[in-house]
């Protein structure tokens with residue numbers, strides 16, 4: 079780097095600015111031979127692929143504002159710091175699941191990491207009707223391991239409190255979730271938009287006090303339930319896959335929150351892929367069945383892996399061995415996690431049709447009448463998850479509900 083001031087990179091600037099970095103040159107050779115391409119398709123940051131000598135690395139850099147909106151919406155560069163801190167912890171807790179970090183520069187808000195290839199974003203694969211072998215097992219395990227190892231079930235209390243304090247400063251990214259996920263969907267907000275034909279159901283949702291209330295209670299869980307280090311943004315756009323391999327990226331929203339948060343957000347994204355399928359193919363049944371099997375498998379793997387860790391690796395202050403807790407305590411804990419997951423799942427299903435950031439599963443449906451009909455099923459199921467999640471005690475009940483609303 080030339081100096082200590084932050085400067086946003088461009089493909090043209092990058093070789094000059096990063097040409098002396100060992101993390102790059104050792105993999106892609108000297109800067110004269112680099113080909114640089116900006117590929118960021120996310121809402122927030124710059125992502126460059128740097129190619130050379132038959133290899134490639136990714137350079138991700140935060141901008142001082144929200145990429146999707148522009149410099150009218152400032153966003154602190156510290157999110158790169160939190161993304162890096164989260165990547166390091168996730169790599170230790172579920173080895174091989176996140177891209178390897180090769181270099182971090184706090185001033186430039188920049189992470190050099192492993193280039194995932196030929197991986198593509200999972201959401202695109204699901205829209206295209208492509209299956210990924212092992213996706214449910216990989217993600218169920220990732221959610222279980224990160225939930226467990228970041229919590230008071232595993233960590234030493236002093237370290238856990240210090241870490242929760244560190245991540246407490248990821249204020250701006252939490253603020254996005256607090257506004258866009260839990261609040262904006264349930265009122266008229268400037269940044270909201272929805273498919274025009276949805277107007278009646280949007281009005282009825284916003285008039286429903288039980289829904290608004292339930293979402294606020296989920297917000298309490300979000301802000302006041304620092305159980306573990308969550309990924310914070312685990313949607314199908316934060317997952318990259320081949321036909322047989324699954325990796326998790328983009329944990330810049332990392333925060334200490336409920337153990338069921340990531341699982342609930344992820345399940346919502348599988349369910350939105352499910353509801354949107356009829357618009358993407360003439361015979362959606364097989365893909366829809368597969369998506370529900372992914373929901374079942376993700377939950378089963380989460381439960382099994384979490385139970386295994388609870389039984390074999392409990393070293394924190396919670397449920398100490400000397401209190402002699404057994405299966406019943408584990409079941410109550412799992413029910414607590416599941417109940418949260420269902421509430422977060424409902425909020426995510428709502429915000430992706432009502433708030434600022436929509437998802438391609440629905441957004442790419444050009445026939446707005448059809449889009450609204452499919453989004454309505456998703457919104458109604460989300461409402462049920464928020465107000466009556468006690469009636470959805472397990473994954474089978476969740477899948478039954480998806481069938482009911484489809």
Ligand code: ADP
Nearest residue numbers: 118119120121122123125136177192193194328
């Ligand atoms: P944002 O925080 O802006 O959403 P992401 O981390 O999600 O940025 O990255 C945006 C896009 O860049 C991803 O959708 C993916 O296509 C690509 N990308 C990000 N990280 C990698 C990686 N390690 N390997 C390959 N492609 C990546």
Ligand code: MG
Nearest residue numbers: 120315316328
């Ligand atoms: Mg992203």
Ligand code: MG
Nearest residue numbers: 120122328330
């Ligand atoms: Mg991101």
Ligand code: MG
Nearest residue numbers: 273431436441
């Ligand atoms: Mg939309």
